[in-house]
Amino acid sequence: MGNLSPKLYDIAMKPFERSRFYQIRKSIAGNARGTVLEIGSGTGINFPFYRQADSVAAIEPDEAMRKRSLQRAAEAKVPIRTYAAKAEALPFGDDVFDSVVATLVFCTIPEPEKALREIRRCAKNGAKLYFFEHVRMNQKPIGFLQDAMTPLWQKVAGGCHLNRDTLALIRKSGLNVLEVKPMYDGLFLAITCINEK
Template sequence: MSKWFPRLYDTMMEPLEKRGFREIRKKLVHNLPGNVLEIGSGTGLNFPYYKEAQKVIAIEPEPIMIERSLTRAKNAHVPIEVISAKSEQLPFPDNSFDAVVNTLVLCTIPDPVKALAEINRVCKSDGKVLFFEHVRLDDPILGRLQDWLTPVWKRLCDGCHLNRNTLELIKQAGFKVTRIQRYYKDIFLVIETLNQK
């Protein structure tokens, strides 16, 4: 993993955060109750917006990201613990969490199918599993453009697949989709689901 990406992540994200991502993050997590798991928490950009959770456990494999997230974890409104782990092998017993949060992460996880199976395992039945992700566009020209850009994009952005069909992966994994909101010409989706065992 290149070291510049985690170091510049917050700076690169700032224009997007200002133009609406902060609001999306806030709406997504502010009223989640109970024990919440966040997958690939990066620099902790969601951390300030948890208000109701009893506890948040955030997993993240990249040490620089973890280090940068610790101040946000310390200043959060709820207790947040950041653990070094990968989503494909979650170090928790079955049914440990009331809700799971994924933001801008399924595009990067090397094995999203395995990660979704792990999320299904550690989340309670009917627990909320929430996603804010970018996806491959249905538009034939733009979708192909995303395919074409992905090999270079992946190298530049630490494994991020511009063209991943994340909504389909979520449906195939058996989560019950309850709501989809589309942003920025359908490239970013908020997908609310319930975990089905």
């Protein structure tokens, strides 16, 4: 939601975060172990849920979002360091991370294929990857509506693609998809993968 201020973004998301999103984030971040990479950490909404991580490297290219996340990082149960970086050019070496978390971010990444290549490079062999994303729905009328709305929506919502098929992109990247949990009639997907090199 790049055109919303970080504070307004948190307010706009609050009704969703109070419902199933809370449990989804708790499960995803709570399962991330070892050295963790978070892609597009935004205002740090996942930070309170990290429990089993040794440390978290959180990338967020939007300066205002990143600044708003610093208080949550300071209050987290595990060490969290934020980086002003994009997913397509991660400032880390090869085979660094045990887990990767990405929630509601792949819709906005300009070059998702490149981002997935970078994530695979930085993740260790056998690393677990946890995605939670909204996607283009298979139901034709809704899918067509998402297609029609996306050009305008991108302009008002920070480049968000309502119709991006993130699951297909993940499969094409070479990640081994272990589990896909559809929610809200398939509008949202929780996707668990393993990085096998």
